[in-house]
Structure formats: C-alpha cells, structure tokens
Amino acid sequence: MGRNPVTWLGSPTFPDAARDALGDTQLRGNLRKATTTIRGKRESAVAELGDWEELRRAGESVKDDVLANLDTYLERLEAAVTDRGGVVHWARDAEEANRIVLDLVQAEDTDEVVKVKSMATAEIGLNEALADGGVNAIETDLAEVIVQLGDDRPSHILVPAIHRNRAEIKEIFAQMPEPPTSDDPHALAEAARKYLRRKFLSAKVAISGANFGVADTGSIVVVESEGNGRMCLTLPETLITVMGVEKVLPRWQDLEVFLQLLPRSSTAERMNPYTSTWSGVTPGDGPQKFHLVLLDNGRTSTLADEVGRQALRCIRCSACLNVCPVYERTGGQAYGSVYPGPIGAILAPQLAGDLHDEQAASLPYASSLCGACYEVCPVRINIPEVLTHLRAEVVEAKGKRTPEAMAMSAAAWVFGDRRRYEAAQKAGSLTRFLARDGTLSSLPWPGSKWTDTRDAPVVPKESFRAWWRRNRG
Amino acid sequence: MVSARDEILGRIRAVDRPAPSPVSRDYERTRHAGDPVELLAERITDYQATVYRTAARELPYRIAERLDGRGRIVVPPDVPREWCVPEVPWLADAPPLTVAELDSADGVLSGCAIAIAETGTIVLDAGRGQGRRALTLVPDHHLCIVHADQIVVSVPEAIERLDPTAPLTFISGPSATSDIELDRVEGVHGPRTLEVLLVT
Numbered sequence: 265m266g267r268n269p270v271t272w273l274g275s276p277t278f279p280d281a282a283r284d285a286l287g288d289t290q291l292r293g294n295l296r297k298a299t300t301t302i303r304g305k306r307e308s309a310v311a312e313l314g315d316w317e318e319l320r321r322a323g324e325s326v327k328d329d330v331l332a333n334l335d336t337y338l339e340r341l342e343a344a345v346t347d348r349g350g351v352v353h354w355a356r357d358a359e360e361a362n363r364i365v366l367d368l369v370q371a372e373d374t375d376e377v378v379k380v381k382s383m384a385t386a387e388i389g390l391n392e393a394l395a396d397g398g399v400n401a402i403e404t405d406l407a408e409v410i411v412q413l414g415d416d417r418p419s420h421i422l423v424p425a426i427h428r429n430r431a432e433i434k435e436i437f438a439q440m441p442e443p444p445t446s447d448d449p450h451a452l453a454e455a456a457r458k459y460l461r462r463k464f465l466s467a468k469v470a471i472s473g474a475n476f477g478v479a480d481t482g483s484i485v486v487v488e489s490e491g492n493g494r495m496c497l498t499l500p501e502t503l504i505t506v507m508g509v510e511k512v513l514p515r516w517q518d519l520e521v522f523l524q525l526l527p528r529s530s531t532a533e534r535m536n537p538y539t540s541t542w543s544g545v546t547p548g549d550g551p552q553k554f555h556l557v558l559l560d561n562g563r564t565s566t567l568a569d570e571v572g573r574q575a576l577r578c579i580r581c582s583a584c585l586n587v588c589p590v591y592e593r594t595g596g597q598a599y600g601s602v603y604p605g606p607i608g609a610i611l612a613p614q615l616a617g618d619l620h621d622e623q624a625a626s627l628p629y630a631s632s633l634c635g636a637c638y639e640v641c642p643v644r645i646n647i648p649e650v651l652t653h654l655r656a657e658v659v660e661a662k663g664k665r666t667p668e669a670m671a672m673s674a675a676a677w678v679f680g681d682r683r684r685y686e687a688a689q690k691a692g693s694l695t696r697f698l699a700r701d702g703t704l705s706s707l708p709w710p711g712s713k714w715t716d717t718r719d720a721p722v723v724p725k726e727s728f729r730a731w732w733r734r735n736r737g
Numbered sequence: 738m739v740s741a742r743d744e745i746l747g748r749i750r751a752v753d754r755p756a757p758s759p760v761s762r763d764y765e766r767t768r769h770a771g772d773p774v775e776l777l778a779e780r781i782t783d784y785q786a787t788v789y790r791t792a793a794r795e796l797p798y799r800i801a802e803r804l805d806g807r808g809r810i811v812v813p814p815d816v817p818r819e820w821c822v823p824e825v826p827w828l829a830d831a832p833p834l835t836v837a838e839l840d841s842a843d844g845v846l847s848g849c850a851i852a853i854a855e856t857g858t859i860v861l862d863a864g865r866g867q868g869r870r871a872l873t874l875v876p877d878h879h880l881c882i883v884h885a886d887q888i889v890v891s892v893p894e895a896i897e898r899l900d901p902t903a904p905l906t907f908i909s910g911p912s913a914t915s916d917i918e919l920d921r922v923e924g925v926h927g928p929r930t931l932e933v934l935l936v937t
C-alpha cells in the first residue's frame with residue numbers, strides 16, 4: 265500500500281511553510297481581500313434564517329447518525345444505485361480508487377476526460393494517476409483551470425485559486441488559444457467558457473465528486489456554480505463519481521437541511537446557481553453508464569477515533585478557512601494538503617493516519633485555538649477540541665517535543681537524504697532557507713551539518729506537478 | 738482475498754460507535770411569506786436574472802415578446818401547444834437534437850417542476866414541459882415559465898414535493914462563478930441569460 269497522497273510529499277512542516285508564506289505580501293493581500301469580503305457576506309446570508317442554529321444542530325445530528333450507521337447506509341446506497349442501473353465500486357485507498365477509475369476510463373477507449381472539481385479526487389491524486397496511464401484529465405472549474413494552467417497547487421477548498429488576483433489570472437490565461445481581452449472577471453470567465461466549450465461537447469467520459477449521496481433513493485448530489493458540473497454530469501456517455509464514504513446521507517429529506525446550510529456557509533448565497541441530483545441512469549437523459557466509486561482512504565480509521573471522528577461530518581463549505589486568522593496570513597498551500605485551514609489541520613493528519621509523518625503531525629499546531637471555526641461550522645465540528653486531542657496524540661506518538669522540535673526533525677528528514685532534499689527543493693519547500701544569492705546557507709541543524717561543508721547550489725525550478733509526476737508512488 | 742467492499746464494511750463494523758441519537762429536526766419546515774410570488778420575483782432578480790409577470794391568458798403574447806427575433810429556440814416536445822407561438826422558429830427535441838444542434842440554437846423555452854421563493858430557485862425534474870437536461874443547459878438563453886401554483890416558500894417544502902428518482906436541476910440565477918477574488922460574476926458555462934415568466 266502506498267503513502268496516502270492527502271498530504272503532499274515533500275511539503276515543509278506547517279511552521280516552516282507558514283514562515284515562508286508570511287513573507288509573500290501579494291499572497292497575503294489577495295487572501296485578506298477575499299476572505300474579508302466573504303466573511304461579511306456569510307454573516308448576512310446566515311442572519312436571514314431565524315432557525316440557523318436549529319439547522320446546524322440538525323446537520324450535526326444527521327451526520328452523527330450517518331457515522332453511527334455508516335455500514336447500513338452504504339449498503340443501502342449501493343443497493344439503490346445498482347437498482348437504478350449504476351455500478352458501485354469500493355476503494356480501500358487512493359491507489360485502489362485511481363486504478364478503478366483508470367480502468368473504467370480506458371474501457372471507454374478515450375484518452376481525455378472532463379472533470380468537475382472534487383476534493384476526493386484531488387485528495388487521491390487522480391489527475392496524476394490518470395496522466396501516468398496516458399489519460400489527460402481536464403479540470404473545468406474556473407479556479408481549477410487557473411491552478412492547472414498555472415501549474416500551481418490549490419489553496420482553498422472552495423476557491424482553489426483564491427491566492428491569485430485578477431491580474432495574475434489574466435497572465436495565466438494568456439496561454440489559451442483565445443486569451444482574455446482584459447482582467448475584468450467577466451472577460452476572464454468568457455475566456456474560460458470558450459476554452460472549455462469544445463471539450464464539454466465532445467467528451468466521452470466525465471469524472472465528478474459528490475457533495476451528498478442519499479442512501480434511500482440512490483440520489484447523488486453535486487452543488488456548483490458555473491454550469492461546468494451540469495455539462496460534465498449531462499453530456500458525456502459515461503460518468504464516474506468518486507465519493508468519500510462519509511458523504512452518504514440516510515434520507516432524501518436530509519437534503520432539506522444541507523441545501524440550506526451549504527450554500528450560505530460556502531459562497532454566502534441563498535442558493536448556489538446550480539445543484540444537480542440524479543439516481544443511477546435515466547434512459548434517454550444524460551450519461552447512460554454511471555459508476556460510483558466509494559472511497560475509504562483513511563476515513564474508517566478516522567471513524568475509530570472517538571474525538572477525531574467528528575471531522576467526518578465536514579461538508580467542505582470552507583467557512584472555517586475564511587474566518588481563520590492563521591489561514592488568512594499563511595494561505596492554503598502552507599498546509600501541504602488539499603485540505604487546508606482549520607478543517608485541513610484536523611482532517612489531513614487523520615486521513616494520512618501517520619503521526620510519525622512530521623508534516624502531518626505539524627498540522628494540528630496550525631492554529632491559535634481561537635474558536636472562530638467552530639462558531640461558523642454548519643455541522644458544529646468542534647475543531648479546537650479535535651486540534652487539542654490530536655496534539656496530545658502527536659506528543660504521545662513522538663515523545664515530548666515542542667512544535668519547533670518537530671519542524672526541526674522534519675527538516676532533518678528532508679535534509680537527511682540527497683534525493684528527498686532535491687525533491688523537496690524542487691517542490692519549492694526549501695525557499696525559506698534560500699539566501700539572496702540563490703544558494704542554501706545557514707540551515708538550522710541538522711541541515712547545517714550538510715551546508716557547512718559546502719554551499720548547496722540551487723537546482724533550477726521545476727514545477728510542482730512535474731516533480732509530483734516523477735516522484736509520487 | 739477479502740474484497741474492498743467487505744474490508745471497508747468490516748473496518749466500520751469493528752469500530753466502537755456511539756448509539757445513534759435521534760436526529761434533531763426543530764428547524765422550520767414551512768415558512769410564511771406574505772406574497773410568495775413577489776418574494777420569488779425579488780429573489781430571482783437578486784441573481785441578475787429577469788422576471789416578468791403575466792396573466793395566464795397573456796402568456797403566448799409574452800412568450801412571443803421575449804423570443805421574437807432571438808433566433809432558433811429549442812423546445813421540449815411536450816410543452817402546452819399555445820406556448821409555441823408562430824413568430825418563433827422552434828427546434829423541437831423530437832427526434833432528439835444532437836449536441837451540435839443544441840449548441841447552434843439561440844435559446845430554449847421550458848416549464849419547471851417547482852420554484853422556491855425564499856431562495857429564488859427554479860427546479861426542473863425533466864418532467865412535462867422541461868425535456869431532458871441537456872436542452873436547458875447548452876443554449877445560452879433560457880426562458881422559463883413558472884406558474885403561481887408551482888411556488889413553495891421554503892427548501893423543506895420543495896424537497897418534500899420533488900421526485901428523488903428524477904434527474905433534478907436546481908437553478909438559482911444564471912451560471913456564475915465566485916472563483917475570481919470571491920466575487921460573484923454571472924455567465925460561465927450554463928445559460929448566461931435566464932429569464933422567468935411568472936404566470937399569476
């Protein structure tokens with residue numbers, strides 16, 4: 265079994281990455297602007313509903329019901345989807361899920377798929393696995409297009425390119441056949457529309473995630489804004505949906521809770537522009553082949569932790585990111601995982617399931633425990649409680665060590681091996697130690713042991729994705 | 738070898754899970770609105786869609802007014818006959834139009850299953866007068882007819898009335914993105930113009 269790709273191999277520990285990000289004033293400016301705007305909007309969207317607290321309690325209790333009866337609801341979902349003409353697959357880990365999807369794509373005799381943004385497929389590194397198998401996965405969410413074309417990493421759950429401002433996006437889109445005419449968001453959206461339209465109309469296979477899967481009706485739910493989801497869910501002949509096992513909901517009725525909680529918490533809207541639901545295959549309407557891949561990848565082991573399991577209630581709204589003072593200053597990439605911010609700090613280490621992994625073990629320290637995340641969380645995940653709990657587990661797993669000690673030993677791990685050192689450097693994680701003349705110098709011990717003997721020349725920049733493709737697995 | 742399915746279910750069953758507590762549902766299931774039609778119109782307008790109100794007998798005239806001169810308009814095969822006014826060159830989806838034909842059309846006319854006033858949402862269920870999902874997705878302009886008796890106020894009322902086995906599309910305004918600096922910008926991949934005719 266391979267390493268869980270939920271955290272990015274070679275990422276610096278949080279304290280180190282954070283120090284690095286703190287020096288990036290452009291990034292901080294972009295983030296502050298975006299999160300300040302969304303915080304204000306979320307507050308008014310929530311204030312409109314007099315029963316918001318009751319809805320939160322309902323959300324919490326439905327999700328707890330799911331966790332208490334997960335086996336029953338998954339079997340029910342499987343039966344309902346199968347009854348309606350879908351095919352259900354189960355994947356223990358990232359590697360198995362990727363193989364299932366690749367096989368399904370290859371069976372359709374195509375080397376290109378369209379994708380609608382999905383945290384689960386980002387978590388398992390699906391695009392990279394497909395590329396290894398000769399399949400080009402085209403992201404269709406505007407933010408994902410920005411990340412993909414910018415050869416970049418995501419930094420937010422909902423808005424993966426939140427760290428980019430409009431001027432930077434225009435630069436990135438300049439490589440499109442029909443580049444945007446200005447950095448006005450309308451022009452940028454128009455450019456993305458033209459770029460993707462042909463792909464949508466000709467794709468044979470689409471891959472999606474799922475916000476919810478309803479056990480008693482087999483309905484899968486995708487909540488989105490741009491219509492790229494509808495394109496993917498409607499036009500191709502084959503649809504493959506990858507869904508974390510915890511996304512199952514017991515009853516159709518439960519959607520009445522989550523379709524109120526999610527849009528107001530995430531984009532601060534009364535309702536997001538588009539929500540699609542479908543159950544299996546509908547003859548004559550949409551994909552005639554439907555595959556549902558149910559993904560574990562660390563979820564069942566998270567379920568086994570009495571305190572930590574509440575992280576599985578998460579509906580990926582990203583409200584906790586937007587209110588987090590640490591996130592606002594460091595940005596999402598410092599967390600070294602597709603799940604950044606407060607939820608990332610508790611979910612990524614649990615899914616990774618390895619507190620001996622220094623980077624994962626540093627994540628529970630990525631918080632000031634101010635509690636703002638708990639207050640906004642629509643499913644009432646007590647993030648500070650889980651953070652404290654995980655810190656205790658880290659200490660237990662590693663002996664009594666301070667976060668600084670952990671950051672240090674992570675550096676030791678990376679520097680202790682020439683190959684790892686190079687990999688990490690190419691991933692950009694060593695930049696914090698870069699001297700102005702482009703050489704590595706005065707590293708903290710034990711890196712210093714190595715740099716004492718000679719200055720390490722800086723290897724020419726290689727993109728994260730290129731590095732990832734070569735080094736993962 | 739144990740299958741992935743059995744292993745995952747086995748892992749779940751091996752966990753010492755808390756006894757399920759009852760689901761708390763003391764939120765409001767129905768909500769009161771003085772004038773649901775007015776509320777719906779206001780909320781749809783908030784999304785930068787355009788709403789026109791009309792009396793039932795004037796509906797064909799209003800359809801013609803909205804679509805005359807717009808070009809070829811896709812229409813599901815089972816819309817009420819009086820919607821297909823002679824001024825408009827219709828493209829009926831019978832036999833089913835190809836994706837290329839849909840792409841070259843200039844708009845689409847459809848009905849809906851229900852509408853949710855509080856959130857300004859129209860729900861399509863691929864039922865009568867709505868057609869398969871691609872019809873209301875590919876053309877760039879969508880004119881949707883909503884009758885007053887299709888309007889509910891709250892989300893729970895809507896969920897209760899919908900058929901979960903039908904492919905559903907909840908539409909709240911034209912396609913939009915918040916991906917650039919978290920600001921909502923209308924018009925990405927779905928229809929960039931949404932017009933609603935509210936029949937009262």
Ligand code: SF4
Pocket residue numbers: 529577578579580581582583584585607637640641642643644645
């Ligand atoms: S932890 Fe709560 S607030 Fe954060 S993304 Fe998940 S559901 Fe949203």
